[in-house]
Each structure stands twice: as structure tokens, then as C-alpha cells.
Amino acid sequence: MAVSVFPGTYVDSVVALRGMRAMREADGVQWATAVAATPANLAALRDEGITDERLSTATANDFCLAVRADESNAADHALELGQEAVFTATPKETATTRHPRTVRATLAAEPETNVAVVSVPGDYAALAAYQALSAGLHVLLFSDNVPLRDELALKTYARSRGLLVMGPGAGTAMLAGTGLGFANAVSHGRVGVVAAAGTGAQEAMTLLDRWGVGVSQVIGVGGRDLSSDIDGRMARSGVEYLRDDPDTDAILLVSKPPAKNVAQQVIESAGTTPLVAALIGLDESGFAVPDTVTLARTLESGVAATLRVLGHSPPDTTRLGGPALLDARNRLAPGRRTVRGLFSGGTLCYESLVILGAILGSVYSNTPINRAWCLPAPAASHQCLDLGEEEYTKGRPHPMIDPEARIDVLREHAADDSVAAIILDVVLGYGSNPDPAGALAPVCAEIMANGGPQIVAYVLGTDSDPQRWSAQRDTLMSVGAIVTETAARASFAAAALATGDLSLMETPL
Secondary structure: OEEEEEOOOOOOHHHHHHHHHHHHOOOOEEEEEEEEOOHHHHHHHHHOOOOOHHHHHOOOOOEEEEEEEOOHHHHHHHHHHHHHHHHHHOOOOEOOEOOOOOHHHHHHHOOOOOEEEEOOOHHHHHHHHHHHHHOOOEEEEOOOOOOHHHHHHHHHHHHHOOOOEEOOOOOEEEEOOEEEEOOOOOOEEEEEEEEOOHHHHHHHHHHHHHOOOOEEEEEEOOOOOOOOOOOOHHHHHHHHHHHOOOOOOEEEEEEOOOOHHHHHHHHHOOOOOOEEEEEOOOOOOOOOOOOOEEEEOOHHHHHHHHHHHOOOOOOOOOOEEOOOHHHHHHHOOOOOOEEEEEEOOHHHHHHHHHHHHHHHOOEEEOOOOOHHHEOOOOOOOEEEEEOOOHHHHOOOOOOOOOHHHHHHHHHHHHOOOOEEEEEEEEEOOOOOOOOHHHHHHHHHHHHHHOOOOEEEEEEEOOOOOOOOHHHHHHHHHHOOOEEEOOHHHHHHHHHHHHHOOHHHHHOOO
16 A cells, blocks of 8 residues: 655646556556545545555645555555656646636736636535636536535526536536537537536537537536526526527527426527427426427437528438447347446436337436336346446546446446347547547457447547547447447447347437
């Protein structure tokens, strides 16, 4: 076991994850982490058996690296690698290079700034966000675990000042062509996106790009915004901004099922600007839909409806890359009849639960749409897991950053001889792994070569992304994976393989 503490040092969470990965890849390392020394993180370290005396005096303003290894030399070497990975990416201040440490100092140095990105532990995020709002800045609140009462207070204050709070837990935004968080490289267009869903926003913006329409702005408002507690405060502000934006001809609203009265207010705030509401798994009863509003139940159908609003025809989304469904089904043993989805994107997992649930019945999950379908799941059951949830990311990188975080789970489900198909989402863009398909493809090949389940993959991205959408698809198809045109179609393809009803792939949305 070895620990290093860096007093008074802030490290961005993405950079910290880079350090964690560098340590975990070192020989002889059993476990490693790189975190701010908040009370919650210190408790997690104690749970892992890390009890170094230096941690007893560490505070939330400190940064620490911790390693558990087979031998002390291996642990020390891993610490060196972690420190190099973190501080090569973010050099520490020197006597001649001083970085602003407050919002006020930053604005004095960069007076044209109008957006602040807050990425600190949730217990401290509200204070940092309030300071930014008080200075007249919009806020992308990247932090998770922000208390509901803090979110409500921040959004109420922001709305009173004509400002946006995008989040908390907002992983994606694109303002004036600048991507924030887990954003994709997309072309400029005439559709503005308001999203209470991170990967939902990414799926919408990348489909709009690939289907030739493009994006004006993407405003991520956080997953709780359309709840009755938050009352759609930022969704309404976002829709109002886009309604009045001369560069926006149509608005696409993306969310998991909202509180209906809240959604009603949000869609009405679009006025005469056409709005498509892609509310995943929506029950349309009880909605009074204005003539300028279109409701959709999936991300794919929401983007397709947006194209039609603008006078464009959506492409054929039933095309598949890789082996034909019939060939894939014929190589599977007759007893393989279940589906497993292993997702890095929470919204994509939820959409799959909705689609598969309508076809297959009960689908178990760590984020179930029916409380009766919680984990642990019974044997030979359909399952969809959101591997970006805390129970899977505690002490390790998010699977969008480190695709190897899914490999152990992938092998576990592939070993179940009831499984016909495993769905994988591969999310590209800024902040994501530089070659996620390259990390996953060898394991997929190994699984399918041994008579295991068929891999059905969806690559979320564009050819302008650093990882190149077409290259990532080619990598997966080269090892025999079926690759679909949209996230929704991956669920239909998997259901077709499990049931033997290949016509499911043609299901209209």
C-alpha cells in the first residue's frame, strides 16, 4: 500500500481518471485511485483498507493518489506513474506561472468570459456555482451528487437573472460551436437541443449531424430538471433562449419521462417555434399538444420527426453493418434466448429498457423502469445495466473514459449460455477514450469465436470526432459484431436475435 497527498491542489476529474488508469495499468497493482480528499472519498479509501496516517489530516482542498499492490516497490512505481500522468497534463504552479484561483480573479484576467464550468465534489459545487452566477456567468455544473435543494436554489436564482445552470451532472453542452463536457464534433445547423440527458443529447446532436441537418446550440439541463421538484426551470429557460435565437429554426427537447405538467409548460414555452419532444417511453395520454409540437417516444424517432419538420427525409435506420441477422441467429445454440445490454450511457440504457420491455417483458436493471425488475436478476433473464452508475464507477474510471471498465462485466455475461445477444454502446467525442472500439474488439472476437453470444454494437459519434465514427464501426465489424445505425436499432436487433423474429428490426418508430 502507498499513498501520496498533494496539499492545496485541485485536479480536474478527467485528469484524475487519467492518473488512476496509469497506476492501475502498472505491473503488480491490485487497486488504485486518484481523488480529492473529500470526506466521502476518504471514507471510500478506508473501505478499501487505505489507512495511511497522512490521510487523517487531509482536507477537501487536497489531492491524493493511493495504490494497493503486490509489493511495496510496485506500489511506489505506480505512484510515480500516476503523479506523472496527472501533473504532466496539469503542471503545478510555478513562481512565474500563476493561475487564477477564484471566479473574481478569473474574470479580471479574462473579462470576456461568460460561462463557468464547475467540476468539484457535489458538497462544494453549489457554492462555486453561486459565485459564478453572482458574477453574471452561465454555469455548466458538471458535478454529481449535488443535493436537490441546492439545485432548486441555484436554478431559481439563475432564472431570476436570465442565466443558465446546465446540470448538475450535466455531461454535455455545445454553445456557439464550443463543446463542453462529453461533447461531439458536429456541424452548425438550424436545430437547437435542450436535453435533460447527457448521452441523449449526444445521440441527438450526432444523428442531426450525420443526417445532414446540424446543430445550433445544445443546452444540457440535468436529469432532474423536468421533475416536479425542479419544475423545468432550466428547460424552460433553454427553450426560451432557442425560441428567440435567430439561428434556430426548430427545437428538439430530450428527456426521460418528465412530470407531465412540467413538460406541458416547457413545450408551450416554445411559442410558434416548432418543437419536437423526444420523451423516452412517453405515455402521451393527458398531453394537450399545440400544433407546433410533435411528441416522440425514442431518440431516433425524435430526430427523425425534427428532420420532417424542417422538410427533410430521415434515412433508412434499419441497415446493419457486419453479419446478417439470419446468419448470426443460425450460429447461436437454440437455448440462447436472452438479451444483455452493457451501457456506458445512462439515457441509452433507459431507451433500451423501454424498447426491450415492450417486446420481451421483464428486463432487469440497476436502473429499472419497473421497481419489480431490480437487481439481483434471476437466472436466464433479460438485463440492461448502466455501467456509468456509482456502483460500477466507485474507485474506477467511467466506461466512456476507460472502456476496459466493461470488460470484466462483458466476460461475465458472455459466459451465461442463455444469452443470445449483448448490446454495447460505444460513445465517441471529446473527453471519451481515444480508441474505445480498439479496446473492446479483441474481447468481442474472443467471445463470439467460442460460440458465445452475438455482439450488437452502436457507435455514437461523427466522422469529425477525434476517434472517427466510421473507423470505430469498421473495427467492430472486422471482428464480427453487428453494428446498427442508431442506439434504438441495437435493441431491436438484439431482440430479433433472442426471439428469432427477424422482422422486429423493421419496427417503425
